[in-house]
Structure formats: structure tokens, C-alpha cells
Amino acid sequence: MKFVITAGPTREPIDPIRFLSNRSSGKMGYAIAAAAIEANHEVVLISGPVNPPPPAGAKLVRVITSDEMHEAVQAAVRDCDVLVMCAAVSDYKPARVAEQKIKKRNEKFSLELIPARDILKSLPQSRNFFVVGFAAETNDVEEHARAKLATKNCDMMVANDLSDPNIGMESDENAVTIFSRGGESAKISRASKKTVARELVKIICANAKKVLTKKF
Numbered sequence: 001m002k003f004v005i006t007a008g009p010t011r012e013p014i015d016p017i018r019f020l021s022n023r024s025s026g027k028m029g030y031a032i033a034a035a036a037i038e039a040n041h042e043v044v045l046i047s048g049p050v051n052p053p054p055p056a057g058a059k060l061v062r063v064i065t066s067d068e069m070h071e072a073v074q075a076a077v078r079d080c081d082v083l084v085m086c087a088a089v090s091d092y093k094p095a096r097v098a099e100q101k102i103k104k105r106n107e108k109f110s111l112e113l114i115p116a117r118d119i120l121k122s123l124p125q126s127r128n129f130f131v132v133g134f135a136a137e138t139n140d141v142e143e144h145a146r147a148k149l150a151t152k153n154c155d156m157m158v159a160n161d162l163s164d165p166n167i168g169m170e171s172d173e174n175a176v177t178i179f180s181r182g183g184e185s186a187k188i189s190r191a192s193k194k195t196v197a198r199e200l201v202k203i204i205c206a207n208a209k210k211v212l213t214k215k216f
């Protein structure tokens, strides 16, 4: 199968030297890319600015902003079988990017933000690839993840509970719950991101094959 996997954060510029971003390390997305390659799948890895070296065998597309990630995803999904949106895409971006460095003044300062494009929501409703979203939640994980599964029109939603600081963002370990369109759910208990990624790729493939019956 051909996988398109997004990983890492996006950066939204404020001025030539500043940006808005988040703590995503890209480790989970990179581990999924490595696990998919290990299982003999083709992988396009669309990555925000992160440090890990890309897994050998992945076609790496580097992006910085949410708009760049949006364009790269639109182009890559034209001939893919599975899209895994593991990236922590910005929800907002500055309404204007200052051309010159914003100078310090001794007064209150506020930044006007506008919504960034939602990459999952802008995918076509009718499509012939399987879509996996990630839900990063600090509370009411199941309720929020199931709501995102529906509103973002995904086939599967992988929920990360961020209330435990020892797993998930920036950590080398993770534990996830997977919610599917049909209402089923499955848990992958705490393990290295490498182990979680291998298990996830197996579950994604098994479910994608059921949905993409004409292809596989």
C-alpha cells in the first residue's frame, strides 16, 4: 500500500524571526513511517521542522507552515491508499506576518490570529483512500476523539491522552486508543513508540483493506 504520513509541528510566522508552534517532536509520525516501510509499504513522509533523521526508504517532503503542509498533503493523496495525519498542525496563524522584526515597546501587545486551514476537513468527502486522524486530548478523551472522527470525516481516530506527562508528546513512549467509524475501539497499551507504531500499522492495514475492497 502507499502511505502518506504527516509528522511533527507546523510553524506559523509572526515576523522574520518569530513563529507560533507546539511541542510535537515528530517521533510518533516518524515511528509510523519506519513501521510502514518495515512492513514493505511505500511511504511519503510529510514532515514539519523536527530533528529525527528520516527513516531510510521514505520519500521525505519537508514543510514549515500549515499552508505548506496542506498543499503537500493535497498533492500526495492523489495516488495514495492510506493517509495518516499524525502532525500537530496549527489551529491558528497570525492574521498578518510583519515584514520587519516587531520592536519591543513598554505596553501591552496582542497578536490577531485567524484559523489555519483544517487539512483533514478539506479532504474530499468521497475518496478512495483510508484516512487516519490523531486526537490529542487532555480530558474527556473518548468523547472528543469520537466527535473528531465524525466531524473530520476520518475512517479511524487514534486518541492520545496528554494528561499523563510521561507518554505522548516529546516522550519515547505512547499509549493510544483507536476509534473506528463502525463504533469499535481498541487499545494499544503503554510501550515504545516503535512498538505502538508497528501495532498501529497492522490495525490500519487490516481496516483499510476492508474499506478499500476494490483495490485490495
Ligand code: CTP
Pocket: 066, 085, 086, 087, 088, 089, 090, 091, 116, 117, 118, 119, 120, 121, 132, 133, 134, 135, 136, 137, 148, 152
Ligand atoms: N488537523 C488538521 N488540520 C489542522 C489541525 C489539525 O488536519 N489545522 C488534524 C491533525 O493532524 C489530527 C486531527 O486533525 O489528525 C486532530 O487534531 P487535534 O489537534 O487533536 O484537534 P483539533 O482539530 O486541532 O481540535 P482541538 O485543538 O480543538 O482539540
